[in-house]
Amino acid sequence: MKYAIEAKNLGRVYKTYSKKEGIINSLKGFYNRKYTEKVALKNANLKIEAGKIVGLVGSNGAGKTTLLKILSGLIHPSTGTANVLGYEPWKRDNEFLKQISILLGQKNQLWWDITPLDSYSLLTKIYDLDPVRAKKRVMDLANLLQCEQVLDTQLRRLSLGERMKMEIIGSLLHEPKVLFLDEPTIGLDIVAQNSIRNFLEKYVKEFQPAIILTSHYMDDIAQLADQLLLISQGEIVYDGNVEHFMQTTDLKKKLIYRLKNSTEEKEIVFSSQELTQVLSDLAKAGEVVDLKVEEVDFEDAIHRFLEAESGTR
């Protein structure tokens, strides 16, 4: 099978200047700087098919943005190889760049002082697109995202949600075959988050791009991702799908209880086969006055999994 994205043993080491506190150390650092190396990504292997959304999840500094930056050609890897649509990304061949798009939720990629329509017209020229077709695509995408009314308002005058919709249209204008979405719903309200999730779901069904999505909102991942990549301390620690992850994870139930003379609710997370043992331990702990058992949700499971992973390293 031919994959849209394939990577083998990708790694990246950053060199950072380390300085101890105080003026004396600042003076020392003026002529003698000490650098330390930080491994941001280690032996990452992945294969992604066209038409699939891959959720890339990890805590801050886990290496997910580094992986995204390497695959989109922004930075060079220290080790390993990658192939995106038949190109080595960091060579930044124009033909490669015309087929990918990266959307950084915390950065504007359209031009601040002009209207989105003017930005799209500029992008049409940058990507050398047919102007008539590009205009029609803008209107179609705006219709899907229900934001036609703000297309001719300067970007800086739009709300965060409207701006994100404009950014999405801009990133899809040239019909990319690979799309990197870094926190596309960050800072948005629930209505805007849902609207963007629904749009992406429809869009992938229709146009079949490969998408790598990072988000701190697990609802994004749970609703959209066909494949789940969990990354911890620079290493991919899980590669599968959401259902499989939920089935195989040990942490499946959560027991929430409160003891007599206590106002604090406590919780124990356990697997089904441990239920008898957990109840027996709880009976010994004291008089239970409140008790409920819940299924661990996806977000909880991810957090616990990553916590456990980082604890074992």
Next chain:
Amino acid sequence: MKTQFTAFLKRNLALARLGIVTNLEYRFNFIIDAFIQPILSVGIEVLLWIAIFKTVDATGLIGGFGRDSYLAYAVWAPFLGRIAISWMYESMMVEEVVSGSINTILTRPLSFFEYYLSQTLGYKVITTVFSMTVPIAFSLFFDLPVHYERLPAAFILVVYYILLVHTMSFIVSTLGFYLTRVRSFTLLKNLSLMLLGGELVPIDLMPENLSSILLSLPFSSGVYVPLAFITGRGDWDLLYRGFFNISWGLVVAGILSYFLWNRGVREYTGTGA
């Protein structure tokens, strides 16, 4: 090939238009940059030359030229200097690299050099159209010695010089890949250019050895050479020499920028992405 060239042309015209639209959006900044700053500099220089000429000997000449010639120089130099220097766009380029906003350009099929060159040229065109009305009006009103028929050739030289200035700005911005703060380089570079370019004092008034060195460097082609040409201090030979100097300057700056860019993008960590 023809299609590629058409696409290149369309793209760069669109970017030049972006440079114009963006700058006209901030009216006060534009007015200060294109008019107020050079007018203030003209005021200072004119007063200085008037004071100097009060103490001149009976010939009424300094370096072989009279008061009006220096007043013409003083009226034109700050305006040409504004066109032949890059503060604003260089700062923006540096900021793009240091802050990581350059990611947006790096992931699109266009080069960072081209992206800013077209915008700079668009901005310089609109600045020239508006701001040149001032020295032209002054020169006509006070009947200063200006060869108006030489203006087009002088402006072609200035536009060519902007290519060199932009390449130097590009070099300064690539330092952002290696260093966290680069602003002091912009200041150093631009002050050096003002001095080496003859914006403050006509180069022919400097000590002979120094003036011959400065005239053999490309930096004099931004202000002194075009200005000497239109005010009659120099002739076509000086103008041709200006074109030649810019050309070798471009080769040197091009090689340096190629090296710094390629090494820089390898080291780049994509900060801010």
